[in-house]
Amino acid sequence: MVRAFAPIIERNSGGSILNILSVLSWFSIGGAGAYTAAKSAEWGLTNVLRLNLAARNIRVAGLHVGYMDTDMTAKISAPKANPADIAKIAIDGIEADSYEILADDLSRKVQKDLAGGVAVLYPELFQDTTKKELHQNGDL
Incomplete structure (x- = not known):
């Protein structure tokens, strides 16, 4: 898609490309391994595109969002963002020339926690009983 557009x-004096990512670009939960891997790879691609397209006056932004109220999340009981609100946040981020657009509190928290490493992102790994439960459930 990026190669086509x-x-x-560039011919129209530059602009922006927005990649829709996920908080799971940075963090994983049990049962979401493939989704996390895909979104992490997309975040890596977003970073490469930023570098490759900057000289062509094309800004590449990544939108990180937790659960959004969509068909994909219909069966999840966690709080979800309204897609219209996320769209406004995305547009505001593009207008502000942001590279990373953090659409919700969860995305802001996880981005902050990245600096703390594994111990902050996954404190359950440092509790003996939880490690055993994760291993028994096949999540490790």
Whole structure:
């Protein structure tokens, strides 16, 4: 998609590309291994595109969001963001020339926690009983 649109954006004096990522680009939960891997790879691609397209006056932003009220999350009982609110946050981020747009409190918290490493992101790994439970459940 980017290969197709980048020349058009460049011919029109530059612009922005927004990649829709997830808080799971940075953090994983049990049962979401494949999704986390895909979103982490997409975040890596977003970073490469930023570097490769900057000289062509194309800004590449990544939108990180937790649960959003969509068909995909319909069966999840956690609090979810309204897609219209996320769209406004995304547009505001693009207008502010942001590289990372953090759409919700969860995304802001996880980004902050990245600096704390594994101990902060996954404190359950440092509790003996939880390690055993995770291993028994096949999550480790």
